[in-house]
Each structure stands twice: as C-alpha cells, then as structure tokens.
Amino acid sequence: MNKPIYNFFTKDHKRVDDLLAQATRNLPQIDMKCYDEFRIALLTHIKLEENLLFPTAKEANGGHPLPHFKRFRLEHGALTTLIAVYPTPDLIKVISHVLQKHDEAEEEPGGMYDVCEALTKEKTDEVLQKAKRVKPVPVHPPKKEAYVLEAAKRVLSRAGYDYEEILNLPLP
Ligand SMILES: [Fe+2]
Ligand SMILES: [Fe+2]
Numbered sequence: 001m002n003k004p005i006y007n008f009f010t011k012d013h014k015r016v017d018d019l020l021a022q023a024t025r026n027l028p029q030i031d032m033k034c035y036d037e038f039r040i041a042l043l044t045h046i047k048l049e050e051n052l053l054f055p056t057a058k059e060a061n062g063g064h065p066l067p068h069f070k071r072f073r074l075e076h077g078a079l080t081t082l083i084a085v086y087p088t089p090d091l092i093k094v095i096s097h098v099l100q101k102h103d104e105a106e107e108e109p110g111g112m113y114d115v116c117e118a119l120t121k122e123k124t125d126e127v128l129q130k131a132k133r134v135k136p137v138p139v140h141p142p143k144k145e146a147y148v149l150e151a152a153k154r155v156l157s158r159a160g161y162d163y164e165e166i167l168n169l170p171l172p
C-alpha cells in the first residue's frame with residue numbers, strides 16, 4: 001500500500017536517529033556540532049507533528065483529538081526539555097530510550113502515523129508540500145546547570161518515564 005505520510009515521517013525518524021548516532025559514535029566524547037544538528041532535526045520533526053500533522057488529522061476527525069494524542073504530546077515535551085540539557089553519556093542513554101519507544105509507537109501498524117495517514121488522505125499532497133517547506137527550528141546552547149536536568153527529569157516523569165530507571169536498563 002502506498003503510504004506517503006508514513007514514509008515521509010518514518011524517513012525523518014531515521015535522519016534524526018542517524019544524526020544522534022553520528023554525534024555519539026565516540027562516547028564518552030560527543031561531537032557537539034553534530035549534536036546540534038540532531039537537536040535541530042528533532043525539534044523540527046516535533047514541530048511538523050504538533051503544528052501540521054496532528055492538527056490536520058484532528059480537523060479531519062471532526063475536531064476530536066486522536067487516540068494517544070496526549071501521550072505523544074507529553075513525550076515531545078520530555079524530549080524537548082531533555083535536549084536542552086548539556087549532554088552526557090547518561091543523558092544520551094535516556095534520550096535514545098525515549099526516542100525509540102516514541103518512534104515505535106508512531107510507526108507501528110495501526111499507530112499514530114497510520115491513523116493520521118487514513119484521516120488526512122484527502123490532503124496528503126498539501127501536508128507533504130507544507131512539511132517540505134518547514135523552516136528548521138533554531139536551538140540555544142544546551143545548559144549545564146543542575147536545575148535544568150532536574151526540570152527535564154520532572155517533565156519526563158509526567159510522560160511516564162523514570163530517568164534513573166532508564167539508566168539501570170541493560171544496554172540494547
Ligand atoms: Fe513524535
Ligand atoms: Fe515522529
């Protein structure tokens with residue numbers, strides 16, 4: 001089956017993942033220039049979902065929010081605050097974990113992208129044209145202050161994840 005919306009967003013997940021992998025290929029060293037590119041790519045991807053894909057799907061759904069909308073929004077918030085923190089190998093492990101779970105839920109059969117694809121099928125070209133024109137989201141330098149990490153942990157827990165618990169998981 002032809003799934004242009006699914007394909008576009010899934011390909012973008014891969015682009016974001018590849019940038020993160022490249023930035024962290026020599027851990028504990030982190031290539032900060034590459035890490036900034038990852039942050040810009042992730043924020044731009046989130047902007048596309050929050051400002052374009054989800055609202056278009058919601059409108060096509062008679063204005064009713066989609067299933068699990070709340071979950072995705074909370075995870076977007078968690079990822080956004082996590083990437084505002086100056087990265088360490090621990091932080092990278094947490095970001096990678098959340099990103100993987102999040103992307104899987106969007107991509108799985110019958111998941112968020114399939115639901116959006118079906119709802120927006122009259123507007124596929126319009127959505128893709130707008131998506132291709134989106135401007136990259138600028139980023140501020142990540143912050144080393146401890147309160148920034150603490151704030152990110154709280155936002156993460158609101159999304160249903162525990163920072164320390166993720167750190168204790170075996171490496172994939
Ligand atoms: Fe997302
Ligand atoms: Fe996504």
